Amino acid sequence: MSTATHAHDSHGHDHAHEHHGPPAGFTRWMYTTNHKDIGTMYLWFSFTMFLMGGTMALLIRAELFQPGLQLVEPQFFNSLTTVHGLVMVFGAIMPAFVGFANWLIPMQVGAADMAFPRMNNWSFWLLIPAALLLVGSFFVPGGAAASGWTLYPPLIIQQGMSIDMTILAVHILGASSIMGSINIITTILNMRAPGLTLMKMPLFVWTWLITAYLLIAVMPVLAGAVTMLLTDRHFGTSFFNAAGGGDPTMFLHIFWFFGHPEVYIMILPAFGIVSQIIPAFARKPLFGYASMVYATASIAILSFIVWGHHMFTVGMPAAGNLFFMYATMLIAVPTGVKIFNWIATMWKGSMTFETPMLFSVGFLCLFTIGGFSGLVLAITPVDITLHNTYYVVAHFHYVLVSGALFSIMAGVYFWLPKWTGHMYNETLGKAHFWLSMIGFNVAFFPQHFLGLAGMPRRIPDYALQFTEWNQISTIGAFIFGVSQLLFLYIVIDTIRSSHRKAADKQWEGADSLEWTHLPTPLPYHTFETQPVIK
């Protein structure tokens, strides 16, 4: 890993004569081009959306506490599952990682800011109308989209104006992601400090570079798919409308050509965060740095040729099913390399288990379970049995909650002292981890059993024999959901707790530039002179 040759920058000195701080009030946030401000806004936006999506999840779980219809109408239930998925994917997880990218990439590559700060501001502010369209679609006649987050026709073609709002929201979110990706790639490729070669970059920067290329490649495909939906709905085409000679299955192919890389868009930055935290708390360099980079790239490339595993039941030829089965299994190889390297990094390390490390180890254990259930689902004949059951729901929540979300939590605890200048309350942080860990597993592990027993997903009612595991799952979901309010309290408490000062290098094993080269709290503008790396 890289080391900086400069001594600490002179930010700690008195520069009152050349004061250039942020403007006060709302205009600071509206017009800001500062990567830290924009990163902060991304993170708060994503947390707000996380709470909204989480509320929808709790409504879903409350309805499923008992068989029969309790709280919501079936149509509204379907809207809840749909918008929950869209909000969590596009509103919570993705913007959270972009928030981390904004905060960390310029500092970790020794740049003053992102390459295009104004475009960075637009990327963020585009999210607000998109979120309003998505969530606001609940309040239009006919209710919000109820087709599932995958927007499958023919349902998506038949519903009311909420679908148009959803399509427009997806377009706007896509534009935001593309602009963000262009900014990230450009910053990493062109703004690095002298001497910081690609193979000296922190893993977080590497994983985001590869993720940004994935976004560039697949977001236009999603945009194309939803444009075709729009013309099917309003301009007389029949791409996906069987009544007009179209083929709904074609939408599945196009959607999942986007959708599977999207899964890696949501997990590769998580790999990057964990790859920085585990070495810091094991007090050892990351084991197999180069192989981590190559494994990340391999996963990204393979993600383009496995989309068919989401649609084994549509009637593809056996050769097609076999190809997608084996290609999917192949992804386990580079993923296994990563798991091995994280464990090898911890091996004989001087480990301590502060909250970021707890969340990272939790990630490692639970994401591996999600990976293994993915391997189970990759087997075509097994998938034909388990398709659209709760086993699938369990699988992708193990990947996206205990994978992506746990890494986000780990990252927030890891960098919060650097961002705010204050140390969080370690006891409360650990309580948050254990409540999340227990709540999550109680909520989602039983869903494997429900799926294996044949309970279908996206239904508000179910057969009596599924009752017990559903009740346990709902209890776990509420424990997990409520424990996130503790997380909110911890973050606000940290921001306000000026008596708990954080050190410049709060974690002794942390070795990227923001820890080794910049003071805590971070100045509004970093790197008066660009550092030189040797």
Place this chain on the structure above:
Amino acid sequence: MAESHKPTPQQRRNALLTAGVLAALVLGIYGVFMLKVFSV
């Protein structure tokens, strides 16, 4: 509070070039896709 360093003219030029190529890639993927499906 001190200002950050500024990117060099060379860095600015390279950044614009990179962004231009990436934007062309995005528009190219979307454009070819749309031309293909709407020309059938």
